[in-house]
Amino acid sequence: MNERLNLLQPYPFERLRALTAGVTPTGALEQINLTIGEPRHPAPMLVREALVGALDGLSSYPPTAGAPALREACTAWLGRRYGLEGLDPARHVLPVNGTREALFAFAQMVVDPLRGGVVVSPNPFYQIYEGAALLAGAQPHFVAQRADDGFRCRWRDVPEETWSQTRLIYVCSPGNPTGVVIDLEEWRQLFDLADRHGFTIASDECYSEIYFDDARPPIGVLEAAQRLGRGFERLMMFTSLSKRSNVPGMRSGFVAGDPGLIDRFLLYRTYHGSAMSPTFQAASIAAWSDEAHVVENRQLYREKFDAVLDALGEALTVDRPDAGFYLWAAVPGGDDQAFCVDLLRQYNVLVLPGSLLARDQPGGNPGAGFVRIALVDSVSRCVEAAVRIRQFTA
Ligand SMILES: Cc1ncc(COP(=O)(O)O)c(C=O)c1O
Secondary structure (H helix, E strand, O other): OOHHHHHOOOOHHHHHHHHHOOOOOOOOOOOEEOOOOOOOOOOOHHHHHHHHHOHHHHHOOOOOOOOHHHHHHHHHHHHHHHOOOOOOHHHHEEEEOOHHHHHHHHHHHHOOOOOOOEEEEEEOOOOHHHHHHHHOOOEEEEEEEOHHHOOOEOHHHOOHHHHHHEEEEEEEOOOOOOOOOOOHHHHHHHHHHHHHHOOEEEEEOOOOOOEOOOOOOOOOHHHHHHHOOOOOOOEEEEEEHHHHOOOHHHOOEEEEEOHHHHHHHHHHHHHHOOOOOHHHHHHHHHHHOOOHHHHHHHHHHHHHHHHHHHHHOOOOEOOOOOEOOEEEEEOOOOOHHHHHHHHHHHHOEEOEEHHHHOOOOOOOOOOOOEEEEEOOOOHHHHHHHHHHHHHHHO
16 A cells, blocks of 8 residues: 555545534524535536537547647637747647646656655645645645735745755645735746756646736736746646636646646656546537636626625625635634634534644644635625624624
8 A cells, every 4th residue: 555645634624524523503594605616607508518519529538638629729728818929739738637636646747756855835725735745755845825925925934955855836826725816026936946946836727717807817827937038947837617617527627838748747647547538628628719708707706706895894804815716814813713613503604714724834824813715606695604704703
């Protein structure tokens, strides 16, 4: 048995279940669960239709590289969305079955298990980064995101010695759970570090299409590299249709970046066995080729954030995020786990304790004292939850 499996931590939702196992909500209020980041807006009709129209695809084994038409659709989207020029669909882009599996697999490819090394991750973070690092034979190193830095990673706190052993860094922009977007200056800093120490950057951008100001979409890693005249060496972006197009069940995304990494990743994935079904490839082409449903989706989130923040009033210390669909809110009293348990017991609303999304580190657990509220349900149910939270904290 692979002993490293014993290093894996229970997933936050498992820990939440354990935390709330003995809690019985008082009263007759219906439960509102705002813990899971699963989009609940309807899947677009054009995607459903493309899916049904491509059922013949179920009869063939797909190549791991994906159909040229899908890679072309992804590349065209990168051009429209980020102004990226000169990308070759055959060399710069590779379809994946959602970013989760790709983020995990990427560490298995980048880290040489015989040499080990360090994988740097934000803290709080998407737990796949840690599991991927541990199973690849690396040591995770966490970089805190705290309120006094506007929830930006304190890269300057990472010791030189750690950077010198770093093989891979995960960044998440827009961030889960903080909603913070990495700006051009921070990208410049990250590129400098990566070039000085020779590590690879995995940029998780699965929330990139949910933002508030149409004139200012979040910048991505490849766009930043192009704007800074850097090239794509040791850079890989991960993106997905799950949140952009409300199809988390389709398991469809793609990676883009350094052609050398794409080439190795394709080799790795051929053995890993993670090709996308031709039926879902056809639906993905339809989704990446249409922007109208994405604009509409963004508008729905915008209305929801306006209404929820209004309903919450001063109940929690929280700002509208730069992007994404989470509120990252400081709770009164500072005990996030007790807050969640008591809120569930008294008002039957479930939110996720921030401490379950982060690891202890010097200076304390950076998620402690915060809760993550996923605004994925309907406007009325999210507002109802906000009203109950306000009553709870009154
Ligand atoms: C930060 C982050 N990255 C990646 C994923 C995985 O998304 P998917 O595999 O659906 O693309 C999620 C899902 O919630 C996430 O929150």
